[in-house]
Amino acid sequence: MDTLVIITALALPMLLGTSLMNLVVPLRTEGRGALTAGSGILAGLITLPLLIRLVNAAGLGLNFAVTAILCIAVTAVAFLYWLKRRKSDPVLFSLPAETADLSRSEILLFAVFIALAAWHLLVPTLELIARPLYAWDTTMHWATKAKAWFGRGELTPFVPPQAWLNIGGEGVLTDTNASYPATVPLLQVWMCLAIGRWDESIMNLPWAMCFLGLGLAFYGMARAASVKPVIAALFTYFLMSLPLMNIHVALAGYADIFVTGTFTVAALAFYLWSVDRQRWQAGIAFAFAFSGPLVKVEGLLWLATFIPAIAIVLLRWQLSLLFLGFTCGAVALLLVFLPQDVALAGHSLESLLIFYRPRATEQLIASFWYYGNWNLLAYLVAALPLLVIAINPSDRYQLRGLLALMVSVVAIFVFLFIYTRFAAGAIRLTGVSRVAMHFVPAMLFLLMLLVNSKIHASPDEGLDKLTSPDRENPDT
16 A cells, blocks of 8 residues: 555656646657656656645645645646647657667667666665665754654744744744755655655655656757767766766755756756747746755755856857956955845855865865766866867857856856865865766766767758758747
8 A cells, every 4th residue: 555655646746747847848849758757757846845835824734635636636737738739739759759760789779778777766766765864964954844844744934043042942943954945855744644654765755756857857858959869868877877866866865966956957958948949948947947946055056057158148249258247247346345244045255254275176176086976977077178179160159058057057166165165065075076966967968969969060060050941940
């Protein structure tokens, strides 16, 4: 009975998110099946906690049955509306067509890469099921909220320790990070509500679902970007085999893999929009970019990185450079002249302790080049400038938005871990890789685009293909 309930609890957010993505992604989009399912799983994992909070706000507490009914109702309405819009079109799934034009050797390679990727999902999931809560952050910041809410049957507010003391703890709770968003703990609460008991293994199954959604979305976005199936499968395997990604599933409890999912889908959809300018791509990018702060405060920082990327895409290069220069100058002036008690993303300027830390620089380099968190990814990233120079100019022009986004993300990352108090996370190797994980899949996607462009470059291509009237409109 538990197995059926667990499957239902995992299926409901997946179906909810997929039904919503199904309304958005055009039928004839390459890789639509994987794209819709992957982004749908991630969307469902973000939307479900919002429904739980809605039910609680209605005075019904943490009620699995009511939330499940609401989830089913939204799913059904979305699916029926889609059927009404698309009743004259067949339902197209990407997977059967993926290998249609491939040779036997390519089909074999495709199958091997997909099987290896699936293996790297299965193994950490089995570890997750066998292991109770273990990771530091989940026992100190995240599961504290989940256990308290599950035990009380309602969303009791968490406040900082001093506020808790000031009011004598009446009607509120506290832990070591009371300001953390509720999304991740509510996913743990959801699983415990489903089985009717506190279970420190079953409650973490959404981490495996998030990893599955990330892999499917990565592959689907790659196909939507016209990356060849074998290359898309190869880089999906690269993504799913990254050691730190596997660890964050096996030792579930940290929120970082959910931030990774939201930022990755946002960044990849933004790239598609920067090339095709389709509304559905912009909508997905917008929705997932604004979902990041619902998971963790770093989502606000990654949300800000889209500003220079959008400027690069929409403005002429002279205006974009002027805009970026003005923005950097304005940020520098704000850091100097704003009152030191002003909080940015939950941290005051005074507490950031901004100055250069050479030891952090050494450890930052070591975390990518010496330790085994990222396999050989650092070597691929080192080759990135050469790949950018080597590809066709028209392809380089298409990549300008994603390149600007990655430069912005890396700049913020380096600033945080070398020039602020968060450098302690780099020096002690306790936080730097966790935060890097947020943007590593998007960086891997950029590398994949460069490799695909170089392998399949055509000498006759030029900038005129960007505005070719023969380009199919995926919205039709």
